Amino acid sequence: MIMKTVFEKTSGLTDNQTHYCPGCTHGIIHRMVGEVLEEMGILEDTVGVASVGCSVLSYEYFNCDMTQAAHGRAPAVATGIKRVLPDRFVFTYQGDGDLASIGIAEAVHAAARGENITVIFVNNAIYGMTGGQMAPTTLVGQKTATTPFGRDGSIQGLPIRVSEMLSTLDGTAYIERVSTHDVPNILKAKKAIRKAFETQKQGLGFSMVEVLSSCPTNWGLDPNESLDWIKDNMVPAYPLGVYKDAQKGDVR
């Protein structure tokens, strides 16, 4: 019998087993980033920045040089790396607590400076790692460990739409929001990630892909229900699409 290889693991990821919960889409997003780095042939020229959150160990998974940053500071760390090594590819991989809460200033200013880096922003509307507390992206009405009665805008404030916000800054070159809730969207997500790295390759400035992601464990839903929850609740609150494409002029 002749065996034919029809599918191979991307060389963009190491052989380490990830620690993500079953049904968590962090793993899918990792794979897309790894595949893009491999397909673009830039793995050896890339320095990634892992952040704090469930993806804190992503330095164990991406098959390139990696630096681990303090909570929220990844865009500043990436700035330091990129300013010394302008010809390397530098990306951060950050959750919504990391980027939109403690690290919002670092994200806004890296974007405003037009740092030629790529941010992979994983929005699961909750803090995963610390046990399901409210994130800046938690939806109104969403129950979390710290909004046990549901997020009430008049008490806990209203969600931050990061893609919309950062796309108002002149320093941003490419910003797209994508989702992982079904295959067509996953394919779109990968295209967006590729586009973001291409943007960096062309030296156009700050690029970010916001990826709507699941957290079955802390949402208290099974993996399938979680994907439906993204589609039914997150997508309406966080509309998908290209928010900024400097090459085409502003999109939205």
Next chain:
Amino acid sequence: MGKVLMKGNEVIAEAAVHAGCKYFFGYPITPQSELVAYMARRLPEVGGLFLQAESEVAAINMVYGAAGTGVRVMTSSSSPGFSLKQEGISYLVGAELPALIVNVVRGGPGLGNIQPAQSDYFQVTKGGGHGDYHTPVLAPSTLQEIIDLTEAAFDIADRYRTPVILLGDGMLGQMMEPVEFKELSEREPEQKEWATTGTRGDGKPRIISSLELNADALEKRNELLQKKFALIKQNESRYETFETEDADYIVTAYGTAARIAMNAINKVRKDGLKIGMIRPITLWPFPEQPFIETRDRVKGYLSVEMSAGQMVEDVRLAVEGRAPVSFFGRTGGVVPTQEEIYDQIIKLAGGVEV
């Protein structure tokens, strides 16, 4: 090169350039802002990069990123800003990255004022950020000495893969003195095999991280760090002594306080009292040796500080109760006068017979 008249903050900046530092990430705060401004102008001239960060927190994390690529990199600030850098300093220590952090200390706590002080001693010598760690701290007392110590600071940082603190105060930062630099030589940047610069065909990806989820493994890492601190303690402790051989009493002070105390001691010596001086140059590691050598033969020590009494604790530890240790300090950005210190020494030594 000849002598040039320069401001302390600018001397630190130029000394860093001489030491091969090409990257600076900072945020303005008085009384060290001239350092930031000098770098903004100077670094492009040597093919380097200056970047004004949005905050001290961002600046130290930019330093963390740049340090991970293996280059000589620095930031500078003053007390309230230095407090904000503590997060990053702890991470630099944990990830074993070399960098220079300058603290030109001002009066505190809180917003305090912009006058010179030494009240960050605890913060810089005892760790400051979270976790078990120390950072080497170098405390110059003249502008000429800044030049040597800035270079030494970068060398120590590289040798031990650790952040190093250069500690000044508002007086040193703002004063002008003639200084002489060596010719600027083109240094070959050191190749660091651990640096994350992209694997580029040289094999396995490198990781820079301070995370270790397993308690036993983290304890091992801590033990290794402690070994490194012990080595630094053994090799890098620096101090200067003045007429301690025949001294009945020894004054100890660092930085600006040491300059003023020195003048007071000269005056007391003219009055016939045998007073010596120990000037710690490294505050961590604290130089215990000159205290060990003198503690069984002097009648006492006087620690003079621009704080409410911080270094005096390390003096007491070094003296181990074998001689009395007294303290004189001014706080809030008040600089002690030569006369005040003179009076304190006279009081301690039991008066002068004229």
